Amino acid sequence: MVVFFVKRLLTSLLVVLVSTLIMYVLVDLSIDPLLDLRTSTAPNKAQQIANRTAELRLDDPVISRYLSWLKGASGCVYGNCDLGENWLTHQQVTSLLGGAVLTTIQLVGAATFLAILLGVMVGVVSALRQYTGFDYSITFLSFLLYSLPVFWVAVLAKVFLAIRFNDFLADPHISVGAMALISGVVGLIVSAALAGTAVKRLRNFAVAAVVVALLLIYAEVTQWFADPSIGIALIALTSVGWAFVVTILSTGLRNRRALYSALSVAALGIALWLPLLYFWIYAEDAGILGWPLVIALFVIALAVSAGIGFAWGGPDRTRSARTAALTAIPVSATLFVDRLMQSWGSYNSNIAIKDRPIATLGSSTPNLEGDFWIQTIDTFAHLALPTATLILISFASYTRYSRASMLEVMNQDYIRTARSKGLTERTVVMRHAFRNALLPLASIVPIDIITLLGGAVLTETVFGWFGMGRLFVVSLGNNQQDPVMAYIVIVGILAVAANFVADLIYAVLDPRIRVAA
Amino acid sequence: MSTPLEPTGGIDTLENAIELKDVEGLSQGQIVRRRFFRHRGALVGLLTLVAVSVLAYSSIGAFGIPGWWKFDYRTPADVVNGGAPTMSLPTWLGGSGLAIGDHPFGQDEIGRDIFARTMKGTQTSINVMVIISVLAAFIGMTVGAIAGFYRGWVDQALMRFTDLFITFPVIVIGAVLGNLAGSAGAFWLAVALGCITWTTLARLVRGEFLTLREREFVDAAKVAGASSFRIIRKHMIPNAMGVIIVNTTLLAAVAVLLETALSYLGFGIQTPDVSLGTMISEYQSAFATRPWLFWWPGLFIILIALSVNFIGDGLRDAFDPRQKRIPSGRKMARAAALADAGADYAASRDENRDER
Numbered sequence: 045m046v047v048f049f050v051k052r053l054l055t056s057l058l059v060v061l062v063s064t065l066i067m068y069v070l071v072d073l074s075i076d077p078l079l080d081l082r083t084s085t086a087p088n089k090a091q092q093i094a095n096r097t098a099e100l101r102l103d104d105p106v107i108s109r110y111l112s113w114l115k116g117a118s119g120c121v122y123g124n125c126d127l128g129e130n131w132l133t134h135q136q137v138t139s140l141l142g143g144a145v146l147t148t149i150q151l152v153g154a155a156t157f158l159a160i161l162l163g164v165m166v167g168v169v170s171a172l173r174q175y176t177g178f179d180y181s182i183t184f185l186s187f188l189l190y191s192l193p194v195f196w197v198a199v200l201a202k203v204f205l206a207i208r209f210n211d212f213l214a215d216p217h218i219s220v221g222a223m224a225l226i227s228g229v230v231g232l233i234v235s236a237a238l239a240g241t242a243v244k245r246l247r248n249f250a251v252a253a254v255v256v257a258l259l260l261i262y263a264e265v266t267q268w269f270a271d272p273s274i275g276i277a278l279i280a281l282t283s284v285g286w287a288f289v290v291t292i293l294s295t296g297l298r299n300r301r302a303l304y305s306a307l308s309v310a311a312l313g314i315a316l317w318l319p320l321l322y323f324w325i326y327a328e329d330a331g332i333l334g335w336p337l338v339i340a341l342f343v344i345a346l347a348v349s350a351g352i353g354f355a356w357g358g359p360d361r362t363r364s365a366r367t368a369a370l371t372a373i374p375v376s377a378t379l380f381v382d383r384l385m386q387s388w389g390s391y392n393s394n395i396a397i398k399d400r401p402i403a404t405l406g407s408s409t410p411n412l413e414g415d416f417w418i419q420t421i422d423t424f425a426h427l428a429l430p431t432a433t434l435i436l437i438s439f440a441s442y443t444r445y446s447r448a449s450m451l452e453v454m455n456q457d458y459i460r461t462a463r464s465k466g467l468t469e470r471t472v473v474m475r476h477a478f479r480n481a482l483l484p485l486a487s488i489v490p491i492d493i494i495t496l497l498g499g500a501v502l503t504e505t506v507f508g509w510f511g512m513g514r515l516f517v518v519s520l521g522n523n524q525q526d527p528v529m530a531y532i533v534i535v536g537i538l539a540v541a542a543n544f545v546a547d548l549i550y551a552v553l554d555p556r557i558r559v560a561a
Numbered sequence: 562m563s564t565p566l567e568p569t570g571g572i573d574t575l576e577n578a579i580e581l582k583d584v585e586g587l588s589q590g591q592i593v594r595r596r597f598f599r600h601r602g603a604l605v606g607l608l609t610l611v612a613v614s615v616l617a618y619s620s621i622g623a624f625g626i627p628g629w630w631k632f633d634y635r636t637p638a639d640v641v642n643g644g645a646p647t648m649s650l651p652t653w654l655g656g657s658g659l660a661i662g663d664h665p666f667g668q669d670e671i672g673r674d675i676f677a678r679t680m681k682g683t684q685t686s687i688n689v690m691v692i693i694s695v696l697a698a699f700i701g702m703t704v705g706a707i708a709g710f711y712r713g714w715v716d717q718a719l720m721r722f723t724d725l726f727i728t729f730p731v732i733v734i735g736a737v738l739g740n741l742a743g744s745a746g747a748f749w750l751a752v753a754l755g756c757i758t759w760t761t762l763a764r765l766v767r768g769e770f771l772t773l774r775e776r777e778f779v780d781a782a783k784v785a786g787a788s789s790f791r792i793i794r795k796h797m798i799p800n801a802m803g804v805i806i807v808n809t810t811l812l813a814a815v816a817v818l819l820e821t822a823l824s825y826l827g828f829g830i831q832t833p834d835v836s837l838g839t840m841i842s843e844y845q846s847a848f849a850t851r852p853w854l855f856w857w858p859g860l861f862i863i864l865i866a867l868s869v870n871f872i873g874d875g876l877r878d879a880f881d882p883r884q885k886r887i888p889s890g891r892k893m894a895r896a897a898a899l900a901d902a903g904a905d906y907a908a909s910r911d912e913n914r915d916e917r
Contacts, residue, residue, distance in 0.1 A: 055721070061727045074741040184602075187874070191866035193818055193838075196823045199845050314781035386900065496732025502822055517826055520736055529735075534726050 052547060056540040060533070064117075068110045068525075075523040077102065077131070079097030100131060100525075105186055113526070117533060127533075130519070134505045136531045140515060144533060147407050148504070148511035151495045154427055155434035156489070162286055162435070163442025164485065168478060169237050170443065178236035182443060189440035194499055198433045198506035213332040213392075213401065216269035218260055227257040234339035274382040276317055283310035286374040294367045296470050301361075303369040304405040305353035312352070313375040317382070324383060333416045338380065347375045386426075387417035394418065401425050405508040430503045437499045438492045443486050486550045490542035497535055584770045593803075596879035603875020606868035613864055617683040620676075632664075633652050634676035634681040634835060645853070667853040671846065679857045682837040685830060686817050686865060689751040693816040696755030698809040701762030706793050706801075708763070709770025716767070726760045735819055739828040747830055752817060762808050768799040803880030810873035812865045821862050 075123055076082075077100055081093050096102070101109055118128030127137040131552035170182040182234045231253030235245045263269060274282075287306035288297070295302040327333040345368050353368030354361050392401055403409065403426045410423055453459065462476045501513035508514075512531050565577075587595070597603055622628030623848035632638070645667055710718040738753040773779065774797070784793045819851065823829030824838030832839060837858040844854035 059724050059728060061722065063728050066725065067729075067734075070734075070737050070741070074737045187867060187870050188863075191814060191818070191863050191870055193821055193825075193841070193859060193866075195822060195838075196841055196855075196862065198853065199841070199848060200859075203848060388627045494727075494730050499731040501732055501736075502728070502826070505826060516733065517736070520740060521827060532729065532733065535730065535733065539728050 051181055053544060056544060060536045060540055063536055064114070064529070065110060068113065068529060069106055071520075071525055071528050071532075072106045072109075075520065077523045077525075077527060079523055096131075113529060114507050117529075127530045130524055130527055132522060132524065133305050134172055140527060141512075141530055144510060144512045148500055148513060149496070149507055150407075150423075150491065151425070151427065151434065151503070151509065151511060152500055154431045155438065155496055156493060158431065159435045159438040159442055159492075160485075160489070162445045163439045164482070166388075166439075167443040167446030168450050171447045171454065171481075171561075172473065173237065173239050173449060176236070176239055178233075181236070182286070182447075186440040186443045194433055194438060194502045195438060195506055198429070198503055199438060201433055201507070202404045205328070205432065206404045209402055210400045211269060213269060215393045216263075216267060221256055223260045223264075226260060227253040231257045240390055249380060264273050273385050273388070274378065276314070277387050279317060279382055280314045280380055282377045282378050283313050285450070286310065286378075287371050290371045291367055292470070293474060295363050298369075299360075299363065301356045301358040302353070302364045302367040303486070305349075305356045305364040305369040308352050308356075309349045309371045310370045310375055313372075313379060315320055317379060320379060321383065322419050326535060328415060328551065342376055343350050345372045349373075384417055384421055387415075391418050391421045402428055404429065407511070430507045430509060433503050433506075434496060434499050441488070441492060441495075442485070446481065449479065449484045453477045453481045456480075483550070483554055486553065490539070490546040493542045494535075494539045499540065536557075569692065575617050589620075589662075593862055597875050599877055600875035601777050601829045602871040603878075605792040606871030606875070609864060609868040610872065611866070613683060613861070614687055615688065618678045623684055630677055630680070632670075632677045634673065634677035635833065636673065638668070638674070640668055640670070646867060649814075665770070666857045667851065675854060675857060678835055678840060679837070679861055681835040682858055682902075683748050683838055683861050684818060684866070685834065685836045686862070686905050689747055689754070689820045690813050690865070692748065692751035693755040693758060693820070694809050694813040695815075697762060697812055698805060699759075700756065701759035702766055702798065702805055704759065705763040705766025706770055706798065709767040710774060710789065710793055710797070712771070717892075719763075720767070723760050723763055726757055731819060733757060734743045735823050736828040739823045743823070744833050747834060747836075750801055750820070752827055754823075758812060758816060758819070762805065763811065765806070765808055766801055769804050770797060770858060771869045773800055803876075807873055807877045810869060810876055815874065816867040817862060817866045817869070832880060841874040 072099055077105060078096060084092070085091060085093075097550035115127060116128060119126050124136045127213055129136050130140065132473040166182060170179045173179050209273075231249040234252035238248050239245070240248070246410060262524065284307065287303070287310040291297060291299070291303045291306045300304070324333065327337060349372035350365040352479065356364050358364065388401075391397060391414065394414065396409045401421075403422075407426050407551035408419075409422050412418065414422075459472060459477055462472045467476075485507075497513070500511060501517060504511045504513040505508070505517055515527055516531040519531070618628075619635060620628045620630040624902060641664065664674050664676065666679055669678075704719055704723065708716040735754055736759050738757065739750055740747040742753040778790060779796055782796050787795070820829055821836060821838030822839070824836040825842045827842070830836035830839055840858040841855065844851070844858075848855045
């Protein structure tokens with residue numbers, strides 16, 4: 045197995061090496077650094093052309109330029125990076141890259157995560173409701189999403205999601221018609237997704253529509269959108285709700301120990317709400333507030349919850365532990381979002397924001413003064429639109445793939461065996477089918493990440509993010525070889541790494557691969 | 562297609578009986594055509610695509626033949642009424658009476674007719690789409706067929722060669738090549754893009770060939786003394802045609818989006834040529850004042866891509882015998898009478914499968 049991976053890694057590296065050579069030649073053919081000088085009317089035009097030719101070594105054969113570029117680039121392995129410079133501004137490419145790589149990874153990472161989550165969920169439900177109205181609607185939707193030009197949607201999103209939504213936030217009034225429409229649509233989706241007899245559908249529709257309508261009325265009466273917050277009451281409600289949802293999905297409510305461990309995690313979260321608020325203040329004073337601390341706390345929360353589940357004991361304590369740990373994810377997320385929302389008011393009225401929270405340009409507000417929370421809200425507000433448009437691309441493919449793979453698994457003999465030995469539908473779907481259906485997705489993710497990197501080229505351009513995609517587009521437009529090559533190398537390495545990780549995951553998940561390797 | 566499903570009795574047998582009754586005595590081509598035309602989405606997609614193409618090519622003319630539309634896509638004119646569209650819906654749809662008027666899609670800031678421009682852009686997109694798919698289908702088929710047929714080091718070399726293209730997002734290689742070929746016109750842009758989009762097809766055709774070459778009819782052809790080229794051309798490619806056609810269609814939809822995206826970024830079609838992508842890029846800043854400049858090109862991109870995608874879906878269903886339609890309840894009841902004969906049908910169906 046180790047041999048297999050080493051071989052795989054070496055061939056991948058060779059592919060990257062050869063592809064950089066090909067791309068170097070292609071980019072060299074494609075750009076013309078002397079373009080502006082050719083049409084110039086300056087008296088010393090010939091001299092300028094000669095100068096630039098000498099500076100960029102345009103008279104040397106392309107291979108020798110590639111070799112010297114490769115020599116500089118290979119320095120990156122031992123920390124002596126030289127990826128050339130931007131000849132217009134004489135900035136080192138390495139200094140340009142730092143922020144850009146981080147920006148793009150942030151964007152693509154968020155989009156991948158959300159697209160997998162939503163796409164798999166919708167795809168699986170669609171497969172379980174094969175040939176129903178819901179299934180057909182989702183199929184149509186995914187075709188529509190496949191056919192959408194990202195750059196066009198992005199401009200529309202800017203106008204309708206950002207500008208109109210900001211207008212709405214400035215004066216948050218929901219009309220009765222809008223309320224009826226929203227609750228009706230949500231009711232329809234819920235009843236279609238849950239399916240069942242006509243009576244059941246009607247009941248589901250009514251329940252979902254009424255709940256949404258009540259929530260909207262509550263928001264309207266309390267002007268929730270003007271100053272959104274969660275508060276301890278809502279945290280308590282959602283945490284307990286999550287405990288039930290997670291238990292239903294993971295072990296079923298009949299496993300009392302699992303339910304109690306999930307509920308204890310929810311209770312712990314509720315109990316920790318107030319102490320945590322003080323802890324954040326303390327952390328800020330101590331200067332340790334930041335993403336590392338948040339992530340560390342999250343990991344601790346997972347571990348503690350797993351411990352709680354384990355402590356409930358019983359014959360299958362690992363299942364309780366898993367349920368508890370899974371419950372900890374939404375509960376801690378709720379606590380985190382609650383703390384963020386407490387800063388919403390001060391973010392919104394910040395001098396740099398001026399009550400227009402959803403941003404349409406850039407990856408952060410310039411000159412924004414504020415603590416960790418303000419900065420985090422700012423990042424999220426900027427991520428919202430580009431991520432939403434990026435998700436559209438890969439949501440469709442994840443839905444299609446997970447639907448197809450779920451359908452295939454549901455027709456397998458072992459599913460029939462599971463059903464015939466009297467297991468509940470939940471166990472059959474979640475344990476026997478869903479886990480196996482996820483397997484083929486591991487090979488889709490790296491391809492999708494490459495697609496998303498391509499999509500990021502477009503979204504970064506529309507939304508004015510200074511990420512790698514934008515760097516690529518601008519440098520190619522300005523006829524600059526070195527920054528373009530830097531982009532190509534990094535994307536190539538990212539793609540190879542994604543593929544490699546997928547292989548690794550696949551081998552871990554599927555024992556058949558290990559035998560074959 | 563290579564794994565025959567075991568008849569499992571009960572419902573399956575019933576369904577098989579229905580399906581067999583449908584296809585009895587028909588050739589493979591007739592079955593595929595029938596299945597395709599029964600796919601409602603595919604049919605609507607096909608009609609839409611034909612309608613859009615007829616509109617685009619006949620209205621402003623193409624290939625030197627003048628069209629029936631009165632405005633040229635390049636000539637500026639007086640801006641009437643701020644360039645607002647003159648087309649309006651019938652009154653019962655909330656418009657001010659059905660009318661087309663002089664400029665149904667409006668005018669841009671120097672008075673060029675947006676309908677003519679959109680039609681020109683649509684023509685460009687369809688032309689580019691056709692060239693890309695034909696070229697990519699040809700290259701992909703050739704590479705995949707050779708790799709799958711000869712296997713061994715030829716296969717290894719060709720597949721590593723394919724990997725080179727898959728390492729980067731298509732749009733990145735497309736931008737580099739488009740920057741090179743875009744200024745030479747839409748044709749060369751399409752050729753350049755066709756040269757990089759064949760990879761998926763090559764992999765699929767290779768996979769198909771790897772299974773096909775183990776089949777008896779290939780052995781039979783070999784024993785009869787057919788050359789490798791003849792076996793590939795006469796015996797294997799016709800059998801892989803389903804995969805090729807379906808994926809070429811799906812590729813065509815991707816090609817439309819790729820061309821428009823590159824043109825939007827400025828690395829595709831260059832002015833004075835018109836593409837739906839360049840129109841969006843040109844007019845996006847005018848969205849607040851002249852939204853119609855922006856709506857139409859986007860809508861036509863979606864129309865083309867969506868209808869091509871639906872056609873591809875219909876073709877996939879038509880070519881893939883595993884994807885059966887579920888018969889309606891009434892059909893099932895009618896077929897219940899045939900249930901006894903079901904086993905025979907299933908057996909003969911499996912034989913049919915092997916012959917294909």
